[in-house]
Amino acid sequence: MRSDRSTSAPLALKLAAAAGLLFLHLPILLIFVYAFTTEEKTYQWPPPGFTLRWLAVTWNRPDVWQALSLSVKVAALSTVIAIVLGTLCAAAVSRTRFFGRETISLLVILPIALPGIITGIALRSAFSLMEIPFSTWTIVLGHATFCVVVVYNNAVARFRRTSGSLIEASMDLGADGFQTFRHVVLPNIGTALLAGGMLAFALSFDEVIVTTFTAGQQQTVPIWMLEELVRPRQRPVTNVVAMIVVLVTALPILVSYYLTRDSDQIAGAGK
Amino acid sequence: MTAATITSPPANPAILPARGGILSSLSDLFWRRPKFLLLLMLLPPLLWLGIVYLGALLALLLQSFFSIDEFSGMINREFTLKTYSELLLPSNIDIILRTVTMAALVTVASAVIAFPIAYYAARYARGKWKALFYLGVMLPLWSSYLVKVYAWKLILAKEGILGWLLEKLHLTWLLDAWLSLPIVGGNSLSVSFTGTFIVFVYVWLPFMILPIQAALERVPVSLTEASGDLGASPGQTFRHVVFPLALPGIVAGSIFTFSLTLGDYIIPQIIGTSRLFIGQAVYAHQGTAGNIPLAAAFTVVPIVIMGFYLWAAKRMGAFDAL
Numbered sequence: 001m002r003s004d005r006s007t008s009a010p011l012a013l014k015l016a017a018a019a020g021l022l023f024l025h026l027p028i029l030l031i032f033v034y035a036f037t038t039e040e041k042t043y044q045w046p047p048p049g050f051t052l053r054w055l056a057v058t059w060n061r062p063d064v065w066q067a068l069s070l071s072v073k074v075a076a077l078s079t080v081i082a083i084v085l086g087t088l089c090a091a092a093v094s095r096t097r098f099f100g101r102e103t104i105s106l107l108v109i110l111p112i113a114l115p116g117i118i119t120g121i122a123l124r125s126a127f128s129l130m131e132i133p134f135s136t137w138t139i140v141l142g143h144a145t146f147c148v149v150v151v152y153n154n155a156v157a158r159f160r161r162t163s164g165s166l167i168e169a170s171m172d173l174g175a176d177g178f179q180t181f182r183h184v185v186l187p188n189i190g191t192a193l194l195a196g197g198m199l200a201f202a203l204s205f206d207e208v209i210v211t212t213f214t215a216g217q218q219q220t221v222p223i224w225m226l227e228e229l230v231r232p233r234q235r236p237v238t239n240v241v242a243m244i245v246v247l248v249t250a251l252p253i254l255v256s257y258y259l260t261r262d263s264d265q266i267a268g269a270g271k
Numbered sequence: 272m273t274a275a276t277i278t279s280p281p282a283n284p285a286i287l288p289a290r291g292g293i294l295s296s297l298s299d300l301f302w303r304r305p306k307f308l309l310l311l312m313l314l315p316p317l318l319w320l321g322i323v324y325l326g327a328l329l330a331l332l333l334q335s336f337f338s339i340d341e342f343s344g345m346i347n348r349e350f351t352l353k354t355y356s357e358l359l360l361p362s363n364i365d366i367i368l369r370t371v372t373m374a375a376l377v378t379v380a381s382a383v384i385a386f387p388i389a390y391y392a393a394r395y396a397r398g399k400w401k402a403l404f405y406l407g408v409m410l411p412l413w414s415s416y417l418v419k420v421y422a423w424k425l426i427l428a429k430e431g432i433l434g435w436l437l438e439k440l441h442l443t444w445l446l447d448a449w450l451s452l453p454i455v456g457g458n459s460l461s462v463s464f465t466g467t468f469i470v471f472v473y474v475w476l477p478f479m480i481l482p483i484q485a486a487l488e489r490v491p492v493s494l495t496e497a498s499g500d501l502g503a504s505p506g507q508t509f510r511h512v513v514f515p516l517a518l519p520g521i522v523a524g525s526i527f528t529f530s531l532t533l534g535d536y537i538i539p540q541i542i543g544t545s546r547l548f549i550g551q552a553v554y555a556h557q558g559t560a561g562n563i564p565l566a567a568a569f570t571v572v573p574i575v576i577m578g579f580y581l582w583a584a585k586r587m588g589a590f591d592a593l
Contacts, residue, residue, distance in 0.1 A: 008395075009391055009394070009395040013387055013390065013391055013395075014391065016387035016388075016391075017387045017388045017390070017391035017392070020384050020385070020387060020388040020476075021388060021404075021407050023384070023473070023476075024407065024408070024411040024473075024476060024477070025407070025410075025411065027419065027422035027423060027426060027473065028410075028411065028414055028418070028419065028422060030422050030425060030426065030432065031418060031421070031422050031425075034425055042428070042430050043424070043425045043428040043430055043431045044430045044431075045425075045430065045431050045432040045434075045435045046435065081319075084315070085315055085316040085319055085320075086316070088312045088313070088315055088316050089312075089313065089316040091312055092309055092312040092313045096305065096309055098309065104313070104317070107317075107320050107321075107324075107325075108316070108320065110324070111320075111324055113526065113527075113530060113577065113581070114530065114534070114573070114574065114577060115530055115531065115533050115534015115535070115550070115573050115577075116534055116535075117534040117535075117536055117550045117553055117554070117570065118328070118331070118534060118570045118573065118574060119324070119327075121331060121553060121557055121566060121567070121570055122324075122327035122328045122330065122331040122570075123323075123327045124557070125327070125330050125331050125334050125557075125563055125567065126326060126327035126330040126331075128563075129330050129334075141323055144319070145319070145320065145323055145324050148316065148319075148320070171302075176294070176295055176298035176299070177297075177298035177301050177302060177308075178294055178297075178298055199413065202413050203413075206413075206414075206415045206416060206417075208416060208417055208537065209534075209535070209536070209537065212554075222415070222416075222417050225415075225417045225418070225421070226417060226537065229417065229420070229421060229424070229541050230540070230541070238421070242415075242417075242418045242421055242422075245415045245417075245418050246414055246415060246418055249413060249414050249415055250410060250413075250414060253409060253410060253413045253414075254406075257405070257406060257409060261402070
């Protein structure tokens with residue numbers, strides 16, 4: 001603890017930090033207001049009136065439901081794949097030092113570090129070269145690739161904190177490798193994996209750039225929204241869907257924060 | 272592995288019963304040959320990333336050396352550098368320069384806005400406030416990209432909240448004057464470069480805050496105290512001690528802001544002018560035009576730029592701040 005230091009910040013710093021945080025949050029809050037506006041054609045502010053009508057209209061739209069179910073399916077599949085691959089990679093990288101270790105971390109980070117459009121068009125041209133038709137699995141293939149890094153980051157941070165002597169102790173006490181994994185390693189990294197999985201789910205649920213290249217004619221929720229942004233059909237429905245998306249993605253983030261809050265700062269665990 | 276004598280302890284087994292058979296011998300094998308286990312653990316992720324990702328990247332690179340037949344529109348699968356020479360057409364150079372300039376401006380602006388937030392969160396926020404700051408950055412970072420872009424369309428539209436606010440403040444003339452400027456202006460903010468710039472900064476800002484905060488948290492307080500004891504003013508301490516130590520964090524954050532801006536094609540399409548960015552050019556060439564070779568050549572530009580960027584960042588020690 002740094003108790004010996006004065007804890008008050010200069011006023012200018014406080015103002016700048018507060019202004020920055022407001023800048024980050026106000027636009028998202030605005031979505032919640034627009035979801036209830038009675039105005040149908042323009043983005044008029046302040047809203048002329050408020051109504052709950054659009055919630056019901058959205059509820060009865062089959063295309064919204066289809067997009068939602070595809071998005072959930074893709075996100076769930078990608079998350080499972082990402083958890084398996086990310087954990088394996090993190091375990092290998094953190095427990096041993098070997099030749100090419102740095103390269104592996106780089107390889108995992110690359111799908112996020114390079115612009116998404118490159119991943120997207122690369123996958124698309126690979127699909128077309130190999131004549132693979134678009135399906136749910138082509139979307140999953142792309143999503144899982146960049147979701148690995150999220151799980152990997154969380155798992156590596158947790159492995160770093162988990163002391164190796166625990167594993168040795170378990171072995172000394174007679175547990176074999178699988179028992180050690182089941183009873184010692186897994187309980188230790190479980191919450192980190194869950195948190196990484198949550199973030200992977202949110203990331204996949206929200207992804208649009210790679211998806212436009214790997215989806216063909218299928219519509220996930222972000223593709224549906226993009227379509228509405230480029231060629232608006234019914235703005236109020238878009239507003240409601242936007243609000244739902246904000247709520248759906250906020251939940252896994254809060255849960256994942258709750259799961260990892262006691263661990264050391266996983267800074268830059270970002271996308 | 273000698274726990275076989277203990278068969279079934281009643282409630283809470285201190286030592287788990289050893290299993291016989293394949294699992295047990297597998298476990299022994301892993302113990303005796305850690306390299307084998309390592310290989311087994313690395314194989315699935317490496318196969319996945321190697322085949323799906325690197326394979327696709329190579330396929331893309333390969334296509335950039337093909338060319339398109341101008342008459343039939345068919346792809347000619349012969350090695351040629353013709354497609355790359357098309358990149359050097361003035362209109363394409365224009366696109367590349369525009370994108371890189373935008374990426375650089377966005378990076379600088381987000382660093383300036385991010386620094387105070389990161390600094391406050393790292394140095395002053397404690398306990399509940401710290402958690403609040405963390406969530407305050409994480410929630411916007413993870414909330415839907417398209418929703419954020421959409422929110423800005425609502426804000427920047429002519430009849431939107433920003434226009435309304437400026438009208439209430441009697442500042443509409445200022446907005447009009449800005450919009451009448453040549454390059455940055457336009458009919459309304461939502462169809463101008465200014466609008467594109469604001470949205471880019473907004474969307475990538477959290478990616479800048481987190482690494483800077485991580486770098487600042489690592490600066491020991493004793494260093495700033497020592498600097499003060501040695502007679503430096505707070506400004507001098509900041510310039511000569513804190514800022515240089517935070518620099519790797521800024522560079523790490525700039526990797527994200529720069530790379531993400533280089534490749535984005537949705538923000539300039541929804542909020543911006545009709546003049547293209549690299550991402551839009553790639554999208555247009557591979558889609559309606561069917562000119563995959565040129566699209567592939569275009570994607571090589573950000574790859575090369577990011578390659579140099581990452582190399583420079585690594586030299587500055589930015590990867591430790593990730």
